[in-house]
Amino acid sequence: xxxxxxxxxxxxxGRSAALQEVTFQVAPKEFVSIVGHSGAGKTTLxxxxxxxxxxxxxxxxxxxxxxxxxxxxxxPNYRRKIxxxxxxxxxLAHKTAYENVSFAxxxxxxxxxxxxxxxxxxxxxxxxxxxxxxxxxxxxxGEKQRVAIARAIVNQPDIxxxxxxxxxxxxxxxxxxxxxxxxxxDLGTTVIMTTHNKxxxxxxxxxxxTMDDGRIVRDDSSGKYVL
Amino acid sequence: MITGLRRVVKAGxxxxxxxxxxxxxxxxxxxxxxxVIGATLFLNQLLDVSLSTLQSKVDINVYFVPDAxxxxxxxxxxxxxALPEVEEATFTSREEALAEYRERNQDNAISLQALEELxxxxxxxxxxxxxxxxxxxxxxxxxxxxxxxxxxxxxQVIDEINFTRNKESIDTxxxxxxxxxxxxxxxxxxxxxxxxxxxxxxxxxxIYTSREEISIxxxxxxxxxxxxxxxxxxxxxxxxxxxxLALIMFYPMLIWLGPRTEAFFExxxxxYYIANLxxxxxxxxxxxxxxxxxxxxxxxxxxxxx
Numbered sequence: 001x002x003x004x005x006x007x008x009x010x011x012x013x014g015r016s017a018a019l020q021e022v023t024f025q026v027a028p029k030e031f032v033s034i035v036g037h038s039g040a041g042k043t044t045l046x047x048x049x050x051x052x053x054x055x056x057x058x059x060x061x062x063x064x065x066x067x068x069x070x071x072x073x074x075x076p077n078y079r080r081k082i083x084x085x086x087x088x089x090x091x092l093a094h095k096t097a098y099e100n101v102s103f104a105x106x107x108x109x110x111x112x113x114x115x116x117x118x119x120x121x122x123x124x125x126x127x128x129x130x131x132x133x134x135x136x137x138x139x140x141x142g143e144k145q146r147v148a149i150a151r152a153i154v155n156q157p158d159i160x161x162x163x164x165x166x167x168x169x170x171x172x173x174x175x176x177x178x179x180x181x182x183x184x185x186d187l188g189t190t191v192i193m194t195t196h197n198k199x200x201x202x203x204x205x206x207x208x209x210t211m212d213d214g215r216i217v218r219d220d221s222s223g224k225y226v227l
Numbered sequence: 228m229i230t231g232l233r234r235v236v237k238a239g240x241x242x243x244x245x246x247x248x249x250x251x252x253x254x255x256x257x258x259x260x261x262x263v264i265g266a267t268l269f270l271n272q273l274l275d276v277s278l279s280t281l282q283s284k285v286d287i288n289v290y291f292v293p294d295a296x297x298x299x300x301x302x303x304x305x306x307x308x309a310l311p312e313v314e315e316a317t318f319t320s321r322e323e324a325l326a327e328y329r330e331r332n333q334d335n336a337i338s339l340q341a342l343e344e345l346x347x348x349x350x351x352x353x354x355x356x357x358x359x360x361x362x363x364x365x366x367x368x369x370x371x372x373x374x375x376x377x378x379x380x381x382x383q384v385i386d387e388i389n390f391t392r393n394k395e396s397i398d399t400x401x402x403x404x405x406x407x408x409x410x411x412x413x414x415x416x417x418x419x420x421x422x423x424x425x426x427x428x429x430x431x432x433x434i435y436t437s438r439e440e441i442s443i444x445x446x447x448x449x450x451x452x453x454x455x456x457x458x459x460x461x462x463x464x465x466x467x468x469x470x471x472l473a474l475i476m477f478y479p480m481l482i483w484l485g486p487r488t489e490a491f492f493e494x495x496x497x498x499y500y501i502a503n504l505x506x507x508x509x510x511x512x513x514x515x516x517x518x519x520x521x522x523x524x525x526x527x528x529x530x531x532x533x
Contacts (some may be wrong), residue, residue, distance in 0.1 A: 076449060092444070094245045
């Protein structure tokens with residue numbers, strides 16, 4: 001489903017490299033965790049999947065599509081196939097939880113009927129029915145992240161990209177978010193997540209890719225956090 | 228398509244309302260900009276009218292000797308009227324000149340008494356000549372001087388041509404008019420550019436506060452038009468409301484200023500405002516909407532580039 005073919009990313013100064021000759025593949029319905037120290041290249045790797053960053057060498061494929069050949073005008077279309085979750089939530093501050101989720105559907109051109117049906121469904125999946133009309137600044141960190149997850153899944157994307165989704169959360173909120181991601185994966189959506197939380201990795205017991213200094217150093221099918 | 232438009236409009240209104248402070252600041256600045264533009268417009272109108280009033284006051288007067296033969300006087304009148312430079316030539320006969328003199332001096336007993344002392348009308352006929360353009364007085368005056376030169380010394384007809392006497396003041400006036408027009412043009416230009424730049428920067432700052440939101444919308448897969456639309460609509464709303472506000476602000480100001488401009492410039496600005504309300508309204512709102520729309524479109528474009 002996702003295929004990195006010998007991808008390198010060298011920054012303009014010509015010396016520091018964020019990624020070096022990275023090659024790996026993610027199959028549909030997989031749950032892949034990417035671990036590593038800060039600066040190991042985890043976030044750069046995710047940015048390449050959503051075409052926010054371009055490789056210096058090599059190619060990134062989404063199914064048979066070369067991500068970097070997508071014309072700029074078609075990028076919004078492409079990004080709608082991917083649900084994204086970030087450490088800092090990235091919610092629209094002037095929209096309520098409900099509106100944040102429905103915005104993703106509106107941007108996608110869905111009908112009002114679909115929105116009225118799917119948004120409450122997504123919010124109840126993350127257990128936020130009663131906070132639907134609160135603004136982000138009225139929600140706790142865990143609640144904000146759950147709104148972000150609802151937004152990511154509401155368009156039924158093929159894949160969810162989560163960049164340190166538990167990085168800003170306390171242990172209980174972390175546990176909830178991980179459970180929700182597992183549930184989404186069980187329902188058939190591919191999940192790629194970066195983290196440096198050992199507990200999260202051990203909890204999930206799925207494939208773990210370990211990165212160090214821009215390279216993949218381990219790839220375990222049912223991994224432990226080893227660094 | 229229709230759904231998309233409806234969503235953009237709705238998002239525009241909600242954004243306007245929820246960012247009330249930012250909207251208010253933008254409207255405030257835009258109102259002031261439009262006020263400056265409107266004031267410029269009024270000032271321009273005032274200058275135009277007063278200039279043409281001044282110009283209509285400039286004329287050449289030909290005074291005839293009291294016993295000038297009537298056919299000679301009328302001959303000169305016809306010749307003057309035939310000149311292409313002449314806009315209007317007003318003939319005042321001896322009798323009319325006397326009547327005017329009496330009326331002008333009706334409170335002045337001494338002048339009237341002096342007039343009674345004389346047996347006959349001491350005043351001659353005269354022609355007041357107005358040219359199409361101020362610069363043409365010179366050629367009309369030289370034409371009249373030629374006429375006088377042709378006269379025989381015994382039968383003098385023209386007593387005095389007052390252009391040479393007025394020449395200096397006419398020249399000064401022409402220079403002042405030209406300088407005023409130039410100066411006001413430059414000042415208006417500077418004011419306009421300042422107003423436009425301040426508006427543009429304010430709206431850019433307003434949208435700068437939304438740059439994070441714009442990047443999030445892009446990540447969620449919103450198309451550029453879907454992101455830009457609500458901001459463009461807000462720009463239009465700023466422009467419209469500012470136009471209305473600026474128009475309302477002029478009302479009390481012109482009520483106060485109107486009679487004063489009438490006394491000085493012979494034109495009541497308030498009457499002009501009321502008579503042209505529709506045009507002024509359309510112009511201010513049009514400029515406001517254009518400024519708001521262009522500013523917000525450019526400001527968002529910055530954050531939509533990859």
